[in-house]
Amino acid sequence: MTDAESFALRRATIDDLDQVVALERVIFENDAWPESLWRSELESEHTFYLVVTRADAPAELLGYAGLLSLPGATDGDVQTIGLAEAARGYGLGRELIRLLHLEAQRRGVRDMFLDVRVDNPVAQSLYRSFGYEQIGVRKGYYQPDNVDALVMKAAI
Incomplete structure (x- = not known):
């Protein structure tokens, strides 16, 4: 794979469960x-998950990300984001x-929160580029x- 066009993003379904769990164990090992x-x-009606696949192999998951937003709430959470090694460096996290964020805005969310490991400067940098600021530990x-x-927050 040489460029971002080698990948596709789609809404996750329960049919993705086994692959997401397997990928989670590879990416996050101890805290999967x-x-x-x-x-x-x-399965929750309050979450929105996306998965990353190879464009030429749509059944092969290479990443995922999720949002939690409750009805009527103006805040939401980035639940998780993970990319396989082969999918990193292509702007997919961004x-x-x-x-x-677009889905959160569609749901009426104005402020987003997330947690990120203190030992993950790459993720912290990505989040800061979206306006996230540390508000706690x-x-x-x-x-x-x-x-x-690190607990981070951004207005969207």
């Missing part, structure tokens, strides 16, 4: 979400965040690694 949590996220949030999370 369990299948039961992923199932509830993909595109996923952009699309989550969750000590030992990522377990079992005992890594702190």
Whole structure:
């Protein structure tokens, strides 16, 4: 794969569950979400998930991102974002965040929140480019690694 056109983004469905869980375990190893949590996220009417696939292999998942927004709420959360190594460096993280923000705006969200590992400067830089600012720290949030999370907020 040589460019962003090698990829496609689409809305996630429950049929993506097995691949999302498998990819999550590769990307996040120690602090991967369990299948039961992923199932509830993909089935919830309050979430919006996207997946990244190869354009020439639409059944092969290479990434995902999700939004949580409750009815009538003006705040939302980036639940997670993850990309396989093969899908990094093509601007897909930026595109996923952009699309989550568009959906959030469609739902009436004005402020977005997220948590990011303190040891992930690449993600922090991406989020800052969208106007996210640190508003707090969750000590030992990522377990079992005992890594702190930066709590970030952006007006959208």
